[in-house]
Amino acid sequence: MSFLTEILAFVVAIGVLVVVHEYGHYSVARLCGVKVLRFSIGFGKPLVQWVSPKTGTVWTIAALPLGGYVKMLDERETVEGESIRAADLPHTFNRQPVARRIAIVAAGPVANFLLAIALFAAVFASGVMEPAAILATPAPNTLAARAGFEGNETIVALRRAQSSEAHPVRSWSDLRWQLLGGAFDQQHLVLSARDGEGTFDFPLDLSQVKNQDVDDDFMSKLGFEPGGGTLSVVGVAPGSAAQKAGLVAGDRVQAIDGKPADNATALIAVIKSHAGQPVTLQIQRGTGAQATSLPVVLVPLAQRDEASGQTVGRIGAELATRVPSVKVRYGPLESLRLGAQRTWELSVYSLRMFGRMIIGEASLKNLSGPVTIADYAGKSARLGLSAFLSFLALVSISLGVLNLLPIPVLDGGHLLYYLVEAVTGTAISERWQLVLQRAGLVCIVALSAIALFNDLARLIHF
Template sequence: MNLLIEVAAFAVAIGVLVVVHEYGHYSVARLCGVKVLRFSIGFGRPLATWVGRKSGTEWTISALPLGGYVKMLDERDPGPGILPPDLPYAFNRQHVAKRIAIVLAGPLANFLLAVALFSIVFATGVVEPVARLATPPVGSVAARAGFDGGETIVSIGDMQGADVEAVRSWSDLRWKLLDAAFDHRRVVLRAHDGRGTYDFQVDLRDVAERDLDDDFLGKLGFDQGGTLSVAAVEPGSAAERAGLEPGDTLRTVGGAPIDGAQAFIAYVKAHAGRPIVLGIDRGAPAQRLLLTVVPDSREDAQTGAAAGRIGAALGTQVQTVNVRYGLGQSVARSVRRTWDIAVYSLRMFGRMLTGQASLKNLSGPVTIADYAGKSAQLGWAPFLSFLSLVSISLGVLNLLPIPVLDGGHLLYYLVEAATGKAVSERWQLVLQRAGLVCIVVLSAIALFNDLARLIHF
């Protein structure tokens, strides 16, 4: 059943994103007076074809659904040639400004789709975890700022007390701190707990570029505070030997309260082969039990040192809030969120090229299908948010200055606009071959990462 949901969600996601991207090219090409010969969803053998009565465009659904294309009338294409009456409608005969507009229209359509989808999510409301912190690890950025755990962050501002923005959820906190970390700024987080409201100065000036990844907040010591429970227990694991069961609520470890997964995992890793005492609640009404667990010793993939592992999947129950904005605010926030994600994607790609970030961050169709299915099962709002993220990624990817992508063609036309001379066909052919090599290499890396995640090697 999950596989069917993944396949269906992936098909919907790819279909929507490809249609929107290619329709951007198509609509602007028509506005610029270019004749469009074919609009294809997918590649390879056509499965269904029909011809528009007014435009004469051939609309096609093809066998390989991973992409699509718009074929325009162009004198450079091989074939019998173009009849003289059709020459004014050829793409290559258009002014360079029109060609730039046509090329930009596809990625721009993806960004506009993301803005529209985010606006729907923000305007209708989405349930998200509140920005409540667990106890931070000693020496972390969060600990040095003075957080003890249990605080709920409500706003973020600069050191002068200006540019204060409300923080309404955990994802809101993540994006605002990520933006500040990219700029290596110091910020002030306002938070409250049961005793009062306080300001905390968070110094992000020394955050390394390589740490700005999916686990960004965790590396700073910011972990979601909530109730930790056991979701599943691996057969033959240390957790099973100790008597842990799915549904157990973790209350204490080594006599100290547990309020976040990150601190608990760090504690377990630091006690490889050494017994630890867990305080748990089991059943209803809850019965408090003390269990002794001896974590198995495994080699840490990053440090190579021995690390403890008990073999239990964890779940966190967190306080949630329904985040909803007015229409104007929703559109404004959507534009800002789309811009932030696009800039983050570009910076991440740049760090991968310079070796500051791992190529493991590249994902392919298998990972996209997996996340599409998971987000669809969570509800329409997570699925629309997922579509927005992938749409932005597709727009950014196509703007990269790699020949065969929109960004490569854009580079040619910008050179032509600046020099008054088109890039020679010989150079275009050479660069196109280099671009194909780049795409093949990136696709191979992304597919390898997909398989590595799938079979855990």
């Protein structure tokens, strides 16, 4: 059932994004008076096909749903010996002024950005449950620990050290995006956090963050994990260290070696670092009047971690963290503004990350392919409509940014040709276009191969 969910969510996501992208090209082409011969969703053998009686466009749904295209009337693409009627020549793409050609080509990525704005705005307006910005006890020697955080603080605002303008922090997701921007710019930030005694400022020096660390796991590397919740044991493997120590499903972990435990990531980090060494968990067993608190001493089993090759401790228990949530909701105009702002921030982040991958300042492991996209599509669909719409907006932005890269074959490559023509007054020769197209194809194949390799590496963990 999980596999079917992933496939269905992936097909829906790709289908929506491709339709929006190609319809952007189609609508502006029609607006500019260009004749569109075919609008295809997918490649390969047509499954469904019909002809518009008004425009003569052939609409097609093909067998391989990994893209699409809009074929416009163009003198350069006619079959040898074939000619275009004189009446249709003004409606060919190649005879349009350069400004119109730029508008037609740019319309696809722009449509993706507009879709992302609309999706984010819908999520913000409808309201979404997100983890509260409560910090778990940070791991030792992380930036969060060095900043003075001890755990259970609620982060309420964030500002640059040299600025008095504070930005409110409404949820964990909000905190993550603001720290991400600060990490990319290597800023000195000040976080305002509230605990039981009042509100305090914590300086956070993100200039120490390496570019390679700005990835999906960068919050954990900084020492920021959601806290304030409950950490429960949901399963115990037979014969494991956890079972031998007496842990059972339903136990709630309150502390480890005397330090509060409200996050699975922090607990796992301690267990990994104590291979063959005893650790003491303070747990609560039972509910209500029957609840009892007792210590459990266990010795993590030393095992080799396949990912790092190091020896780590494992106890054979499945853990689950339940953190407090808040409902984040905005008015219509504010949602639209935030949707545009989030789309802009993610677009800039994507471009900067890609640039740093090119110059070697960020890992190529950040590239993802269709397998990872399908996996996240399924996971977000199971989390609910808001999560799936947010995922769809994120991929739509990625598609828009990717297509704007100045790589021949992509929309950005064609835009580069037309911008050169607009500046110099001379079109790039067909010979040079052919050479550049081949170079661009090599780049796309290389990027696709890296993304696919990363997908497989994530699947088999090497």
